Amino acid sequence: MNAAALAAELHEARLQRRTVARITDRVEGFTAADGYAVQREGIALRVAAGERIVGAKLGFTSAAMREAMGVAEPNYGILTDAMVLPDGEVDLGELIHPKAEPEIAFVLGSGLGPHPSAAGVLSATDHVMACLEVVDSRFDGFSFLAADNIADDSSAGLVVLGDPVDLPADLRTVGVVLEVDGELAATAAGAAVLDHPAAAVAWAARRLAAEGRAVEPGTLVISGGLTRPVDLRPGMVVRCTIDRVGTVELRTREV
């Protein structure tokens, strides 16, 4: 396996807005660990191009998704400043086959230990935000195995964030309402992500620390899709309301 070559291929695919064949179909025995090696190389390419690492995202946080993919644990991807939109305007011309999903975003403050639990994450959380994550896969037909998805930075695309709020009392039971063009698309509660969004953040923080990536104060972690994703098409308004956390909206356009 040539991690640098695979990373370069995915990097080019993203820049040229085209898809490539799954790695697991081409590289025999391609593992999740191999996937993370490709992901690291891919992020290094983005950093070399001037992007700055701002945090992490989680994937496969729903039990149903993990069961469907035959994996026992979630995965993570790295977020850079170029992925965080300053407003809710999503230019579909920059993406391949994007989907949006509602999430709870955490910004960590200081005091996160090396092996944080959900409670540790909550005590170290500076603020939270409602979030719409735009995921986009660089693989044909948005189809992949777990190791492919890890290599592809967990399908990271763009992130739209709502206004920061103080941590509410119980993120496990907060209600989530996803609307598309004013019509109800899906609902959930915070527990949809690993039984508690902070448990998902704690898992990611432990993995990042194990990989030698320091979780500095100010790190953004988006904790995983709370509902099924919705396909994005031009002229669409997607709105996510999370009780006690806030509202975030994105609008799609094609230039």
Added chain:
Amino acid sequence: MDLQAAADRLWDAIGRREAITPLTADLPELTVDAAYEIQDVVVARYEAAGDPVTALKLGLTSRAKQTQMQVTEPLYGWLTASMALDVGEPLATDTLIQPRAEPEIAFLLGRDLAGPAVTAADVLAATAAVAPAIDVLDSRFTGYRFTLPDVAADNSSAGRYLVGATLRDPAGLDLRTLGCVFRRNGVLAATAAGAASLDHPAAAVAWAARKVSARGGMLAAGMWVLSGALTAAVPMQPGDHVTVEIDRLGSVGLRAT
């Protein structure tokens, strides 16, 4: 078409705890209106047996389920005193055919609700309290395979119901965004928010008030209304245990024997 005979089949299935084939297999022309007349006959039999109506339940309030069944309206059914479970009381599965549980928000009406123009806001103004609830479905049709008129005739699969003992005043609550966490045997089964029932649980109750009024009835003060499932139902077999947590309203659990 013999509505009494159809009601007899359902009443017999309830008494014998044996599933039957859909009514529409023999009555392909059965309309939803006629099906509600069959439901009326079945409910009258509970009442004639000294088992009064205590609550109303809604069915098919999920837009996804409506699309799947190609309908645009929900359904209602009547719950009686013998169907009520109390907090801590187990669900005796041997008294039912194929019970399934689903999480709901229950409304206790403080005033009568009737008329063709009842809105969600009217419902909230007339509501004395809301509480977390568990609706135990028990379709009389084998494997829950039925068409819309079948399930309307079958009293919307009414089986048992449990209202949690945590009452909240709905004033100041946005029921639409309340989170619901549903667990079965300690494992997360599903999550939802209040909007999962007809965009707003009070809108579902308002629909029922209008529909019951149009058929000559009303929702009376003191009655509970179970406002429709927030997630998919889960089977209840002996030893199973479910818990429903509704943010700000509280939680309620039910175990099956």
